[in-house]
Amino acid sequence: MKGRVFVIGLGLIGGSLALCIKKEHPEAEIIGFDINREQARLAKMLGVIDEIAENIPDGAQESDLIIISAPVNDTKSIIQALSKLTLKPDVLITDTGSTKQKIVEMATKLKERGITFIGGHPMAGSHKSGVSAAKEILFENAFYLLTPEDHITSEKIELLKAWLIGTKAKFLTISPQEHDYLTGVISHFPHIIAASIVRQTERLSGNENIIPRLAAGGFRDITRIASSSPQMWKDILMHNRENLIKLLNQWQEEMNFVKELLEEGNEKGILEYFSQAKQFRDGLPTKEKGAIPAFYDLFVDIPDYPGVVSEITGYLAMEKISITNIRILETREDIHGVLVISFQTDEDRQRAEKCILTYTNYTTSIGY
Numbered sequence: 077m078k079g080r081v082f083v084i085g086l087g088l089i090g091g092s093l094a095l096c097i098k099k100e101h102p103e104a105e106i107i108g109f110d111i112n113r114e115q116a117r118l119a120k121m122l123g124v125i126d127e128i129a130e131n132i133p134d135g136a137q138e139s140d141l142i143i144i145s146a147p148v149n150d151t152k153s154i155i156q157a158l159s160k161l162t163l164k165p166d167v168l169i170t171d172t173g174s175t176k177q178k179i180v181e182m183a184t185k186l187k188e189r190g191i192t193f194i195g196g197h198p199m200a201g202s203h204k205s206g207v208s209a210a211k212e213i214l215f216e217n218a219f220y221l222l223t224p225e226d227h228i229t230s231e232k233i234e235l236l237k238a239w240l241i242g243t244k245a246k247f248l249t250i251s252p253q254e255h256d257y258l259t260g261v262i263s264h265f266p267h268i269i270a271a272s273i274v275r276q277t278e279r280l281s282g283n284e285n286i287i288p289r290l291a292a293g294g295f296r297d298i299t300r301i302a303s304s305s306p307q308m309w310k311d312i313l314m315h316n317r318e319n320l321i322k323l324l325n326q327w328q329e330e331m332n333f334v335k336e337l338l339e340e341g342n343e344k345g346i347l348e349y350f351s352q353a354k355q356f357r358d359g360l361p362t363k364e365k366g367a368i369p370a371f372y373d374l375f376v377d378i379p380d381y382p383g384v385v386s387e388i389t390g391y392l393a394m395e396k397i398s399i400t401n402i403r404i405l406e407t408r409e410d411i412h413g414v415l416v417i418s419f420q421t422d423e424d425r426q427r428a429e430k431c432i433l434t435y436t437n438y439t440t441s442i443g444y
């Protein structure tokens with residue numbers, strides 16, 4: 077497709093979308109704006125955008141597609157600013173914010189001017205921020221939620237999907253209300269819990285300074301999302317307060333239930349509690365990408381001698397398989413250790429397993 081695309085907010089998500097659009101529509105011209113001029117300069121330098129706009133009016137005026145990819149509170153102000161400009165009459169405006177109700181409400185200002193706004197939320201990302209973390213395959217296989225209001229025609233929705241087809245995401249249309257409830261349950265609420273576990277552990281580390289060292293492995297994994305941008309998550313929580321307050325009340329009941337089981341010494345109840353959780357979790361889809369991205373881990377039993385890690389990464393590099401993370405599990409004082417290599421996709425993990433089995437005698441397994 078040809079046309080002028082204007083991306084406002086050149087961070088992880090805006091940058092990744094710009095890359096997807098450029099790949100699929102090489103003739104499109106991609107203009108970018110970021111209040112942080114360094115980010116904009118970096119985006120241009122990395123080839124994520126073709127040109128930098130001086131300000132929002134300059135970038136927006138002649139654009140066919142405008143993507144707002146700023147924190148949700150800024151997104152509201154940007155919509156307000158756009159509603160005061162003279163734009164192309166058939167311009168399509170969308171956003172990528174993690175919440176939708178307040179943003180879509182603000183977009184009535186665009187509707188009043190006859191401008192099409194379709195709320196969007198690509199449900200994939202990372203705890204990293206900034207354009208340097210942007211990548212074209214970020215949204216592959218992920219859900220991409222769209223929240224068009226009733227007056228938006230299906231032609232406009234299809235046009236937006238056509239622009240975004242390079243994401244290789246699965247589009248799903250829901251209402252802004254449903255959106256905020258669902259993402260509250262599976263994304264926003266888990267963020268609060270992850271942060272709370274980290275805070276409690278930090279507090280307790282004051283008396284026991286061995287705690288941070290012991291927390292290096294599994295603890296780090298289950299609390300990874302607590303390393304996300306505090307600014308971004310502050311805004312998300314403020315936008316989804318009502319749903320989150322209800323979820324926190326339910327969680328407190330859940331914790332009271334566990335506390336009672338412990339107070340009663342109810343072995344059967346505790347077993348049942350974990351069994352039920354295991355059954356539900358084991359049944360979750362493994363091939364789909366959820367809101368909190370999974371990492372595809374491969375476990376490799378390695379002998380404990382110098383150079384073994386570079387040997388393995390060397391084979392993977394030879395086969396052009398990219399890895400997202402690598403670490404050694406601290407095991408017993410054994411002659412063997414376990415190397416955990418994380419990949420972006422299940423396909424990469426399968427290729428890596430084949431590669432390691434071809435070049436080495438090490439045993440591999442896939443974690444759950």
Ligand SMILES: NC(=O)C1=CN([C@@H]2O[C@H](COP(=O)(O)OP(=O)(O)OC[C@H]3O[C@@H](n4cnc5c(N)ncnc54)[C@H](O)[C@@H]3O)[C@@H](O)[C@H]2O)C=CC1
Pocket residue numbers: 084085086087088089090109110111112115145146147148150151154172173174175197198199200201202203204205206207305308312
């Ligand atoms: N990080 C993630 O994993 C995901 C984030 N989102 C949502 O996408 C949006 C963008 O998030 P990220 O790209 O992760 O954040 P980011 O922090 O990587 O990038 C946001 C960019 O917006 C810029 N910005 C802030 N206010 C601005 C304004 N008024 N005008 C122009 N630029 C402005 C910032 O300088 C920054 O470069 C947020 O609304 C977030 O909730 C959606 C899905 C996943």
Ligand SMILES: O=C(O)C(=O)Cc1ccc(O)cc1
Pocket residue numbers: 173174198199200201202203204263301304367368369
């Ligand atoms: O880093 C993580 O694990 C995330 O939780 C990514 C994420 C962040 C915000 C979203 O709205 C959707 C996905």
